Amino acid sequence: MSRAKPALALLLALASYAAAQPPGQPFASYWFPAELLSWTPESDPDAPFNRSWVELADRSWSDTQCNAHARQGEGGITAVSIMYPSTSGNPSQGGYELDVYAFGYWQYIDLLVFWGGSAGEGLILAPSADVIDAAHRNGVPVYGTVFFPPTQYGGQIGWVWDLVQEEGGTYPVADKLVEVAEHYGFEGWFINQETAGGTAELAEAMRDMMLYVQQTSDVEIQWYDAMTESGGISWQNALNGSNDWFFQFQGDTVSQSMFLNFWWSSAGLESSAAYADGLGRSPYELYAGADVQAGGYNTSVNWDGVFPEGEPHTTSLAFYCPNWTYSSSSGHQDFYDRANRFWVGPNRDPGDTSTPDDWKGLAHYVPARTPLTQAPFRTCFNTGQGYGWWVQGEPSRDGEWNNRSLQDAQPTYRWIADSDGEPLYPDLDFGTAWEGGSCLRVSGDLSAGVPTTLYLYKADLQLAGDESLRLVYDTAGGAGDPSMIRVGLGFAGAPDDLVYLDVGEASGEGWSESVLSLSPWSGQTLSLLALEFESDQPVSDFQGRIGEIAILQGGVDVPSAPSGFSVDQFLQIDDNTGTLRLSWDHSADPVRGYNIYQYDGDSSLVWLGATPGDAFFAPEVTRPAGQTTGTVLLEALSEEGGRSDTLQASFEWTVTGVAPHGRPDAGPVLDRVSPNPVGESATIDFRLQRAGRVAIGVYSLDGRLAATLLDETMPAGPGTIQWDRRSLPAGVYHLVMRSGGKRMTRRCVLL
Numbered sequence: 001m002s003r004a005k006p007a008l009a010l011l012l013a014l015a016s017y018a019a020a021q022p023p024g025q026p027f028a029s030y031w032f033p034a035e036l037l038s039w040t041p042e043s044d045p046d047a048p049f050n051r052s053w054v055e056l057a058d059r060s061w062s063d064t065q066c067n068a069h070a071r072q073g074e075g076g077i078t079a080v081s082i083m084y085p086s087t088s089g090n091p092s093q094g095g096y097e098l099d100v101y102a103f104g105y106w107q108y109i110d111l112l113v114f115w116g117g118s119a120g121e122g123l124i125l126a127p128s129a130d131v132i133d134a135a136h137r138n139g140v141p142v143y144g145t146v147f148f149p150p151t152q153y154g155g156q157i158g159w160v161w162d163l164v165q166e167e168g169g170t171y172p173v174a175d176k177l178v179e180v181a182e183h184y185g186f187e188g189w190f191i192n193q194e195t196a197g198g199t200a201e202l203a204e205a206m207r208d209m210m211l212y213v214q215q216t217s218d219v220e221i222q223w224y225d226a227m228t229e230s231g232g233i234s235w236q237n238a239l240n241g242s243n244d245w246f247f248q249f250q251g252d253t254v255s256q257s258m259f260l261n262f263w264w265s266s267a268g269l270e271s272s273a274a275y276a277d278g279l280g281r282s283p284y285e286l287y288a289g290a291d292v293q294a295g296g297y298n299t300s301v302n303w304d305g306v307f308p309e310g311e312p313h314t315t316s317l318a319f320y321c322p323n324w325t326y327s328s329s330s331g332h333q334d335f336y337d338r339a340n341r342f343w344v345g346p347n348r349d350p351g352d353t354s355t356p357d358d359w360k361g362l363a364h365y366v367p368a369r370t371p372l373t374q375a376p377f378r379t380c381f382n383t384g385q386g387y388g389w390w391v392q393g394e395p396s397r398d399g400e401w402n403n404r405s406l407q408d409a410q411p412t413y414r415w416i417a418d419s420d421g422e423p424l425y426p427d428l429d430f431g432t433a434w435e436g437g438s439c440l441r442v443s444g445d446l447s448a449g450v451p452t453t454l455y456l457y458k459a460d461l462q463l464a465g466d467e468s469l470r471l472v473y474d475t476a477g478g479a480g481d482p483s484m485i486r487v488g489l490g491f492a493g494a495p496d497d498l499v500y501l502d503v504g505e506a507s508g509e510g511w512s513e514s515v516l517s518l519s520p521w522s523g524q525t526l527s528l529l530a531l532e533f534e535s536d537q538p539v540s541d542f543q544g545r546i547g548e549i550a551i552l553q554g555g556v557d558v559p560s561a562p563s564g565f566s567v568d569q570f571l572q573i574d575d576n577t578g579t580l581r582l583s584w585d586h587s588a589d590p591v592r593g594y595n596i597y598q599y600d601g602d603s604s605l606v607w608l609g610a611t612p613g614d615a616f617f618a619p620e621v622t623r624p625a626g627q628t629t630g631t632v633l634l635e636a637l638s639e640e641g642g643r644s645d646t647l648q649a650s651f652e653w654t655v656t657g658v659a660p661h662g663r664p665d666a667g668p669v670l671d672r673v674s675p676n677p678v679g680e681s682a683t684i685d686f687r688l689q690r691a692g693r694v695a696i697g698v699y700s701l702d703g704r705l706a707a708t709l710l711d712e713t714m715p716a717g718p719g720t721i722q723w724d725r726r727s728l729p730a731g732v733y734h735l736v737m738r739s740g741g742k743r744m745t746r747r748c749v750l751l
Helices: 006-014 128-139 155-164 172-184 202-218 264-279 330-343
Strands: 077-081 111-114 142-148 188-193 218-226 258-262 287-293 314-319 375-381 385-391 394-402 415-421 425-429 438-447 450-462 465-474 485-491 495-502 513-515 525-533 539-553 561-574 575-586 594-598 607-611 616-624 629-637 647-653 669-674 679-688 691-698 707-713 717-724 731-739 742-751
Touching: 006 539, 077 731, 128 142, 142 561, 172 188, 172 202, 202 218, 264 287, 264 425, 375 425, 385 607, 394 607, 425 691, 438 450, 450 539, 465 485, 465 495, 495 525, 525 539, 561 629, 561 647, 575 629, 575 647, 607 616, 607 629, 616 629, 647 669, 669 731, 669 742, 679 691, 679 731, 707 717, 707 731
Parallel strands: 077 111, 077 314, 111 142, 142 188, 188 218, 218 258, 258 287, 287 314
Antiparallel strands: 375 539, 385 394, 415 450, 425 438, 438 539, 450 525, 465 513, 465 539, 485 495, 485 525, 561 575, 575 616, 594 607, 594 629, 629 647, 669 679, 679 717, 691 707, 691 731, 731 742
């Protein structure tokens, strides 16, 4: 991304996501330019799994503002993020492990760039469908990446010429870029050309190719400031006469926005803003780069240069690798804590960003936007990953999973909890759920008569008169006990003057449901949604859970069932496990998504996964004892939570009697290197199918042993070692694990 650290982007792109994938696994798409010419959706068996079916939601600033410093409608934020740590081997729809970068602060960004590409794998990287789905549900556009690396890291200028090739007034590779974006359902491309050896002719061809995209499609472009109009690589760190024709040319838009390289100055941004204004473009279409890959919220950023306090913003801001919150974390909760501090600030409250630290959080500068602009609206507080899956409060899957397609719109305010006393503590709970893998939990001591008001969502929803609000909750009471919850509604014009609706009494132990009519406010615009927790008796260690908040329009729609449900591929691994590729035709009615289940041996249903699309890959199905016919079921789910009739499909097992440990892939497993990239140290998790001697070594790319981390006899099952890299130089390495005559390799990056 920059001359200072071009290797780092390449090293990260080369880091392996997972060496062992289940058979039949579909992957997100990537190509070299010449390869892309032969791609078609019809010829790509993975294309159905890579297509997003979630439309880009409308979102609004609303008329609420929690932070007096944030300025609406001025500078915004681009997030150039590594959503998977490699270009290749990225599952299209998640999988059966928790480990994934489940970004959830969409309310603060204008655009997400799905960053990747490498000389060794491919230069053009399309975003995976799960990332597009999550972004679109929150109203955020997504761009794929076209990355031409520096020559010292494998870049070839011929690849750039391949991209801009022209035939009879058309640009064949550009046509394919448009086809990919339109078919997969994302908005545009981030183009980063850092390969030396270009000429003025090549620069002109690049400009004309981008003009062609603008003139022939609605596909958008963000251009990275590296290549100049002479064809050479010279980072300007500004918009000026050396790079302006990649932004605007003779009155025509060439790119919707420009990422200015990291070495900008306050004066340079001011001149860039004036230059953009002279071209008839907004200065906020210029995004000043900030590289947070190594330091996250410890990075030094010239905030006053881009977002001067108390004055109009100069330009917008672009973060390179805000996924640091995930890659640097020590675990699941640490990731969520780091993400909150990065985006919201050290006080865990977007309304209070006061701190002596330089990093105040992005909520200090940019107000949040909300997708709660129309009914129906439903959230069960799913983040796109979990340790299990619950259906109407009952467990339907026991085990880790990730699929960002299933992420709900997260609370706008994480977290604003007001009280005259000590407020209850809000957080996400991954130990139980009403529908999905997580819920909202509030906990603490509830003093008598001292309520906590928890502000959740800003909104811009005009009520038509037939809406109602459904709340599913568990406050650990029994039937007839007070819920201790009131719903707070704020309306346009006076959003802070909350109107409260009493949720009433619990219907029984566990989850209860309350439906509250919103008809008295017909014609008004809902601006704010909150919950208030209060008891007339003191409650020590109060534990309240919110499983669902839904705004319904009329009754709950029950969609018609999809059709054409079929098992397209069953790949049996051994007598008891296999994988499935499934497809169907969409329901004729609007749906939020489709749930897929497998019959267990006792006829109960085990959740395999869900998707908004019309194809699904199940990474593991198991054979119920004594059965040779497997059965899977499919249901459509409406936006309100209504469920269609189910469809059923079957497949046949072949029982050989060979024990599972005899299967060819029953070797050692390197589960995870955390963090990866590696700073000073890392944790390595592994699994052995059987007890025996195990060796784990670190090898350089030329095959030389750089370090031995483990060489001893270990029992079967999971194991963990700590790796202190000591003086091992930065670079890309292979971790090689050997046991029982088998081996597994995983790439890692040392910073």
